């Protein structure tokens with residue numbers, strides 16, 4: 095059985111001091127969408143997890159002479175940031191196709207980079223944006239260009255106690271165009287190949303070119319040789335063909351469960367050509383907002399970093415009790431009621447809900463963040479409870495499927511619509527499906543079919559074929575409006 099202590103430091107120094115104390119048997123945990131999956135799969139067996147969620151220094155997005163992203167910036171917050179979407183679309187595009195809503199609601203930029211998968215979707219955008227990573231540990235802070243950060247599959251140059259504190263992206267030049275593209279088995283799956291391009295144009299001539307591909311070598315690649323070929327040139331069809339061939343020769347992909355080596359090689363050339371074309375389109379004059387400086391600070395809507403602290407509360411005085419690392423009384427709001435429960439550190443929210451509160455509507459399918467059967471709402475956002483540590487529930491508002499039912503057992507309009515439109519067959523996926531629908535409709539009351547499909551992309555159903563489910567959500571949206 096999995097067992098670990100769980101620490102919730104409030105400051106960077108406290109976190110790396112804990113890491114120094116525990117050494118190799120400990121792990122940092124950010125959103126946990128990789129760490130908890132590996133723990134649940136018994137791939138790693140840490141005896142201590144050190145949560146970075148309560149550390150304010152790792153929080154926030156700011157845009158002053160470029161972009162600063164705290165290591166704990168949630169993908170959800172990047173996706174919804176209007177300035178990043180218009181000014182740095184390469185990053186927003188990558189994040190919008192990364193995993194599914196449940197993962198994006200808790201996963202972080204720092205986790206994606208430190209995970210260091212060759213397919214990490216944030217890597218190519220940050221490479222072409224020439225980002226620097228700031229790493230802090232007992233020896234102080236140092237900065238590393240993102241292209242030097244990755245050293246092998248799942249490996250990077252972080253020291254054993256260092257924390258990725260922030261990512262800095264320099265201000266972009268006028269007439270910069272950028273684009274990210276990804277090929278996966280499903281639209282939001284781990285990449286078979288991903289690619290990013292950034293071009294600075296002076297009329298028809300490309301004066302600066304940055305290109306990167308992922309999932310085709312042991313580390314995400316910057317294509318410096320190809321960049322040189324493009325700079326100073328007008329981008330013609332002939333040039334694009336040459337670029338495609340060169341990229342295919344540059345990469346060293348492998349065959350794995352997702353794809354063959356040959357397919358990856360061909361697709362990397364094709365994707366780079368398409369990314370260049372897409373970047374060219376948005377490099378048009380006017381795409382850049384001169385002097386456009388804005389500040390957009392995340393509020394950690396899922397209860398991420400700031401969620402542990404309420405506005406105006408001091409770091410020392412408030413937040414989770416960091417005293418006991420193995421067993422703790424957790425206080426949170428559950429389906430509208432204030433509750434407290436004593437839980438051991440290794441329990442996930444799913445286990446607490448099902449075992450301690452007997453709320454068995456929330457199901458366990460895969461236990462690995464893949465199927466969405468365990469979806470609940472935490473502070474209004476849909477989250478996979480099977481990989482959400484129970485200690486992190488402190489101070490949160492949790493809604494389960496039972497919480498949707500009104501007085502006198504009146505079903506929620508979403509539940510009614512699922513019944514009426516045949517969105518339920520065996521019913522195992524239904525609670526999770528309904529909770530994701532609820533999160534979607536609360537934020538987007540009149541979704542398009544495409545938005546509905548994206549909204550439930552983290553929920554798998556083996557029975558219905560999804561047509562009736564999409565019909566049900568469309569009907570619920572109509573009924574609610």
Ligand SMILES: Cc1cc2nc3c(=O)[nH]c(=O)nc-3n(C[C@H](O)[C@H](O)[C@H](O)COP(=O)(O)OP(=O)(O)OC[C@H]3O[C@@H](n4cnc5c(N)ncnc54)[C@H](O)[C@@H]3O)c2cc1C
Nearest residue numbers: 122124125126127128129193202204205206208215258463
């Ligand atoms: C269903 C599913 C789909 C996924 N799809 C994608 C996808 O399409 N694309 C993709 O790129 N990834 C995908 N992932 C992988 C994973 O979700 C992402 O890499 C995610 O960004 C990890 O972030 P996290 O905050 O959850 O990291 P965690 O799991 O908390 O941590 C990951 C690693 O980074 C370390 N770490 C975290 N933050 C820091 C920090 N600030 N400083 C030092 N070390 C740190 C941890 O110790 C751990 O080793 C998917 C995962 C799941 C479960």
Ligand code: FES
Nearest residue numbers: 459460461466480
């Ligand atoms: S995602 Fe949690 S049980 Fe499958």
Ligand code: FES
Nearest residue numbers: 519520555556557
């Ligand atoms: S209704 Fe059976 S898994 Fe969806």
